[in-house]
Amino acid sequence: MLSAFRSPKILFLMPVFVLIFTRIAIEISARLLPINLSWIPAFASYYLCIEICLWIAKNQLGIVISSKKNTVLPIPAFKQFFFGILLPALIPFGVFISNYKAVPNLVYVYIVVFALINPFFEETFWRGLFNNLPIAPIKRQVLSGFLFSFSHYFLWGSYWLSNPRILIPTCVTTFIMGWCWMWFYQKDGRLIYPILSHIVVDMFNLSIAVFLGMKLANT
Template sequence: MNWTKQQRLIVLLSPFFIICMVHFVAIWGLETIPEWCWLVTALTYWGLTGLCKAIFVDKKTLTEWFQKPLYKPKWFAIALAIGIFPALGILLPNSSLLFEYTTLTLFLILFALINPWFEEGYWRGLLLDAGSHFPKWLIVLYSTILFVLSHPLMWGVFSIANCSIQMYVALFVMGIVWSFIRYKTNSLRWSVYSHMLVDVGNLSIFVFLNLYIPPGMA
């Protein structure tokens, strides 16, 4: 895609607008429909990031983002490890929640199947492309820092766990790794699949509803 300076600037600044808008929607949702606040927040977030991609991404670029990855065993293993890690520390010890709240378990699966396409397409697709004229380390750091900050400012409005140091560290590591997986494989697919595993493994919907809170934060 051929970027103009204006397009690059708009895209690179768009996280500030999106985070701000979703933040206020989350506050409104918490005050009016607290039990569905997470859903209103997610739909607003997906809508705004999706709109950015619809405006600035052509069909060819979108196809390239999700093309078959270059198979590199090391990066496949890293993507898998990042995806599975939350399941070992969060999902397995708290698996009883899945059977206690079966409707939420369905929402958990649906969220995990949908959310990564929007997040990876925006943070590791659109933003990295818009900043391709910068050194890779710089645009990866920029995208990752804003990705991390988006969680306490959006989901953290109603979710205790999204305001934890543990979460920030995990998000930072995942953001860096998923960015480099995109570069190394010339595709977002493995990042998306790894992100899906993370969203299930960290019990995202249960975290949004504070049915799971990390030890020491309750």
């Protein structure tokens, strides 16, 4: 039984585990709590599943996502920084500028707290851990982008992002972001820059998408 956990192929099952168990937690939370509160246990379950996968990867496969390289210096090469970090961060900027006045100030407080936590979990899992998949680097980029995008549809698409006006752009842009961040990570070897870019994205994009998604879901 334990030998199965020592095979690199177990990495392919980890996103399945994370998505299924988080979705179960979402369904339970959505039925027991108001929609504006149900995201709290949902995300807690999401992060717990990610931590379980990281623990298995470390203790059974010897995969450690080191934080020693997570320094901002030296500055990355311009091409890597522009296409891998700056471009993904700016994708939701137009949506934010067009809609930020519609979002209550209290929502921004929640989003800032969320944006300072969420990227560390997601980048460590969808980029850091996925870069150890036993497949070609370009395939890791595509798979990382696809599953990162699919996770938004599968996990959050039924509730907070249920309206197609929110869900479809979110899935398209998260695929691009996931691909770009993985490409940068493979080139540079540091997660700190994808994490920082992800923080900016969450502050710009989620403050609008989640609030408007919840508002549209209740109309």
